[in-house]
Amino acid sequence: MSNAVGKPSHVRWAIYSRAFFGLMQRDLRVLTREIVPFVIRVAMNPLLFLFVFTYVMPHMTGGSKMSPVAGMAAAGGGGFGTVLLPGLMAVAIMFSGIAAVALPLAQEFGVTREIDDRVMCPLPIGAVAIEKIIFSAIQSIVAAAVVFPLAYFIPSTPVLAHVSSWWFLAVVLVLASLLAGALGLTIGTLVQPKQIGLIFGVVIVPITFLGCVYYPWAALKSIKWLQLCVLVNPIVYISEGLRAALTPSTGHMPAAMILTMLVVFLALLTWIGLRGFANRVIS
Amino acid sequence: MSESIVEILGLRKVYNGKNSVTAVDGIDLHVPAGLIYGLLGPNGAGKTTTISIATTRAIPTAGSVKIAGVDVVAHPALARRSIGVVPQFNTLDRSCTVAENIYFHCRYFGLTKTEATARTAQLLDQFRLSDRAAAYPQALSGGLAQRLQIARAIAHRPRVLFLDEPSAGLDPQSRIAMWEAVQGLRGEGITVVLTTHYMEEADELCDRLAIIDHGKILIEDTPAALKASIGGDKIYDLRMRGVRDSGILKRNLQTIEGVTRVEVIDGGLRVLARAKDGLLAKVVTMANEFGLRDLTTTEPSLETVFIRLTGRDLRE
Numbered sequence: 001m002s003n004a005v006g007k008p009s010h011v012r013w014a015i016y017s018r019a020f021f022g023l024m025q026r027d028l029r030v031l032t033r034e035i036v037p038f039v040i041r042v043a044m045n046p047l048l049f050l051f052v053f054t055y056v057m058p059h060m061t062g063g064s065k066m067s068p069v070a071g072m073a074a075a076g077g078g079g080f081g082t083v084l085l086p087g088l089m090a091v092a093i094m095f096s097g098i099a100a101v102a103l104p105l106a107q108e109f110g111v112t113r114e115i116d117d118r119v120m121c122p123l124p125i126g127a128v129a130i131e132k133i134i135f136s137a138i139q140s141i142v143a144a145a146v147v148f149p150l151a152y153f154i155p156s157t158p159v160l161a162h163v164s165s166w167w168f169l170a171v172v173l174v175l176a177s178l179l180a181g182a183l184g185l186t187i188g189t190l191v192q193p194k195q196i197g198l199i200f201g202v203v204i205v206p207i208t209f210l211g212c213v214y215y216p217w218a219a220l221k222s223i224k225w226l227q228l229c230v231l232v233n234p235i236v237y238i239s240e241g242l243r244a245a246l247t248p249s250t251g252h253m254p255a256a257m258i259l260t261m262l263v264v265f266l267a268l269l270t271w272i273g274l275r276g277f278a279n280r281v282i283s
Numbered sequence: 284m285s286e287s288i289v290e291i292l293g294l295r296k297v298y299n300g301k302n303s304v305t306a307v308d309g310i311d312l313h314v315p316a317g318l319i320y321g322l323l324g325p326n327g328a329g330k331t332t333t334i335s336i337a338t339t340r341a342i343p344t345a346g347s348v349k350i351a352g353v354d355v356v357a358h359p360a361l362a363r364r365s366i367g368v369v370p371q372f373n374t375l376d377r378s379c380t381v382a383e384n385i386y387f388h389c390r391y392f393g394l395t396k397t398e399a400t401a402r403t404a405q406l407l408d409q410f411r412l413s414d415r416a417a418a419y420p421q422a423l424s425g426g427l428a429q430r431l432q433i434a435r436a437i438a439h440r441p442r443v444l445f446l447d448e449p450s451a452g453l454d455p456q457s458r459i460a461m462w463e464a465v466q467g468l469r470g471e472g473i474t475v476v477l478t479t480h481y482m483e484e485a486d487e488l489c490d491r492l493a494i495i496d497h498g499k500i501l502i503e504d505t506p507a508a509l510k511a512s513i514g515g516d517k518i519y520d521l522r523m524r525g526v527r528d529s530g531i532l533k534r535n536l537q538t539i540e541g542v543t544r545v546e547v548i549d550g551g552l553r554v555l556a557r558a559k560d561g562l563l564a565k566v567v568t569m570a571n572e573f574g575l576r577d578l579t580t581t582e583p584s585l586e587t588v589f590i591r592l593t594g595r596d597l598r599e
Contacts, residue, residue, distance in 0.1 A: 015393060016360065022390035029387075030378040117374040117435075119340065121391040122364045283298070283341045 019123040020131055027135045041099060042143035046088040046150050054081040054155035079157030083250055086242035087213035088151065090176070092143035094211075094235055097180025098187065098204060100136035105188030106196035109280055119281045129185055129277040133270065136181035141173060144242075161246050168255065172241035175262040179234055182269035189276030211235030216243060218251040234265040288443055288474045289314035289337065294346035296332050296498075306332040308498030310346070314491075316442075319465065319475040321489035323482070323585065329498035330478035331371065334445050337476070338368045351442045364392065367436035367444040367473070371451060373428050375420035375435070382407060382416040385435050392439035402438055410434040410464060426457025433464055437473060444468065446477035450484055462488055482585040494589060501592045506585060513583040513591065515543045515555035519566055520581070523551040524574030532573045539565050555583075 031038060058079070108115040118128055151159050163169055187199055210230050212220075217240050220227035230236050237258050244252040252258075291312040298304045307329045314320045322330045335341035337348045339359035348355045351365040376384050385406055389399035407413040410430045420428060429449065437444055446465070450458040465475055465488060479485050485492055486506050493503040502509065523529065533552060536545045541559040545552055552570075556562055567575065581587075 012361065015364070018393040019391045022387060022392075025390060026376075026379065026383075026387040029383065033378075112377060113370070113372050113374050114376055115374075116340065116368075116370055117376065117388075120338070120363055120366070120368055122360050122393070123391075124360050281340065283335065 015122050016124070016127060019121045020127060023118065023121065023123075023128065023131045024135060027131075031139070038139075039146070042092055042096065042139075042146050043150065045095070046092060046147045047154070049088055050081065050084060050150055050154040054079060054084065054157070058156045079155055079159070081151055081155030081157060081159040082161070082247050083216065084155075084214065085147070085151040085159050085161060086246050087211075087215075087239050089144040089147045089242050089246075090211065090235055090239040091208055091213055092147050093140040093173075093176050093238060094180045094183065094208070095204070096140040096143040097136050097177075097182075097184035098199070099184075100139045101132050101181055101184030102188035102191070102199065103196065105132070105185070106191070106193040109188075110193030115281055125278055125281060126274050129274050130270075133178060133181035133185055133273070136184055137174070137177035140177035140180050144173060144177070159247070160249050162248060163246060164248065165245070169242075169245035171259065172238075172245050172262070175259070175266060176238040176241060179238065179262060179266045179269065182266055182273050183234060185273030186269045186276060189273055189280055207233050207235045212239040212243075216240070216250050217253055231261075234261075234269070237261040237265065286316055287313040288316040288351055289320075289476060290347075290349040291333070291337065292347050294333065294336065294348065295344045296329075296336060296341065297344045305498055307336070307343070310495075310498070310500055312493060312500065312503075314443075314474060314476055316474050317469070317472060318490040319469070319477070319488055321485045321492045322476070322478045322495055323480065323485045323489075323492050323589070324478075324495035325480055328495045330495055331447055332498075333495075334368075334447050334476070334478060338366050338445050339363055364439065365442040367439070367441035369429070369432045369436050369444070369446045369449060371447045373420070373432065375423075375428060375431060377420055380417050380419055381412055381423070381431055384420065384431060385438050388435045388438045394439070406434040406438055409467075424457070426453055426460060429453060429457065429461055430464055433461070437468065437471070440471075441473065443474045443476060446475060448478055448480070450479065450481060458484075482589075486585055492585070494585075494592060496589075496593050502588070509585060509588045510583045513555065513587055516558045516582060517556050517562075518581045518583060518587065519554040519556065519563065520548065520579045521551045521554065521566070521570050521575055522577040522579075523570070524576050529573070532570060535569055536566060539569070542566075 105115070108118070119125060121128060187203060188196075191199055211233050212230065213235065217227065217230070217236060220230070237253075240253045241258045241262060243250060244255050244258060289312065291310055294307050294310040295305070296307040298306060310329070310333060322333065324330050332341060336343045337350065337355060339355050339362055342356065350362050353362040353365060355362040376387070379387060382403055385403040386399050389402050390396075394402060407416055410433065412427065412431055412434065415423065415427065420431065423431065433444070433446070449461055449465070453461060462484070465477070468475055477488070489506060491503070491505055492509060494501045494509070502512075504512070529547060529552060533545045533547065536542055536552070536554055539556075539562065541562045542554055542556045544555040546555075554566055556566075563580070567578065
């Protein structure tokens with residue numbers, strides 16, 4: 001191999017980008033081989049959620065009274081399905097980030113030490129971690145796309161979706177998906193591999209239930225302290241961003257605030273994740 | 284001596300923590316291109332840390348490492364193009380098949396699809412892994428997994444291959460197969476740097492050796508020269524009934540022609556001598572009068588060299 005030090009920077013970038021795309025190709029090969037488990041993983045949660053809350057419960061006697069946000073949904077127009085569509089997409093995006101980055105990292109840092117091989121690529125260490133975020137983001141977007149037809153066909157009351165700006169939707173979707181990957185990287189590098197099982201109880205369940213997934217943020221106004229507390233949860237901005245882009249009739253945060261906070265959390269979690277990654281692989 | 288492919292200068296590594304540990308304490312090393320070079324020392328001597336720094340996976344506290352002229356601390360990503368690594372543990376990609384492990388490694392290093400496919404087929408053949416190409420690494424025995432790791436590590440044609448304890452956990456047969464694979468790399472112009480704490484491995488495989496202990500290089504030479512430094516081709520350990528008058532016996536033994544040195548050891552004396560007919564008989568006759576109980580004959584090994592340098596056994 002020739003000595004590339006001192007060569008023009010485009011030679012270096014060619015080396016780096018080939019390594020980067022090599023890693024992407026490897027991940028794509030592994031993902032396509034496990035496409036069935038992947039689809040089951042991303043579809044099962046929204047499928048059952050929509051089925052139980054927007055199909056089964058409305059068919060029960062008095063089921064509408066049991067529906068947690070019946071009044072709220074009625075006020076905003078559309079059924080609970082309209083509230084759930086952006087929320088379940090947010091969960092799908094977030095969970096893909098965990099499943100695509102945090103869980104594999106726990107294995108690669110743990111017993112197998114497979115990461116040592118990936119780190120030996122002719123690529124700056126940080127780029128190996130960035131590749132994981134980007135590949136996870138692609139999976140998140142696919143996962144979000146899977147939710148959409150489910151939410152369209154399952155609920156007994158039709159979902160009121162209305163996209164006024166496709167650009168806004170695209171930007172929210174991309175930022176949210178990258179954010180989920182960065183969250184996965186942060187969790188995967190900060191949590192000890194042995195304790196990765198705990199993150200479901202300690203991290204994922206709380207950020208989902210307190211992430212404005214099953215209710216719009218504006219509807220928390222009657223519990224002011226909670227409405228303020230959930231602002232530190234990045235999932236809130238994913239849910240609210242998708243709500244603003246897809247189902248604006250249920251009410252949502254201001255678009256500028258959503259985009260700003262998505263960028264802030266993306267930068268913060270990427271920074272923490274990259275530091276954690278470097279600490280793990282370089283001694 | 285030809286050009287140094289690995290140049291280590293004043294290397295130090297201190298791990299800070301509750302008890303800070305100096306793993307590498309001022310190592311200088313020049314590995315000439317084309318050799319199989321061994322770092323021999325007990326566990327914890329600093330061999331793995333040295334290799335970790337040289338392969339960009341650890342940052343030195345002081346000093347520098349250049350691989351093929353590239354500073355590994357300043358340009359880690361580019362230095363990796365000249366480096367192949369087989370770490371102590373199995374780092375094969377469990378989600379990819381045997382062939383894919385090599386194929387994607389080639390892709391990471393910029394080979395085109397056609398080149399990577401051809402190189403994969405060639406390496407599978409060279410390392411006799413073709414019939415396992417579609418298997419997953421979990422299904423491989425320790426010896427096969429190790430061969431695959433070596434095949435993968437050299438897939439991008441690095442200038443230097445680092446092997447960290449390559450025979451740890453291998454059965455004797457796999458070890459010999461691994462040695463053959465490593466010796467086969469000579470013909471490809473790949474310099475090999477390996478760490479080991481097996482004397483036989485160092486002796487059998489390496490062209491030159493550095494003996495390391497407590498983060499320092501104690502001596503560096505060819506295995507033959509290191510063994511010759513002991514000062515004899517035969518070592519007779521005499522076990523005596525008592526050690527009284529051993530001073531007289533020692534002086535007497537030194538007068539025998541061919542004896543190069545006599546040392547006091549635990550429970551007796553050690554005689555270093557050149558191989559010579561009749562010498563053993565003279566030693567036995569002389570020692571018998573002083574209460575010789577037992578005698579063992581050995582030839583100098585790297586183990587003897589290590590004990591002489593450190594006063595300890597390599598396996599301790």
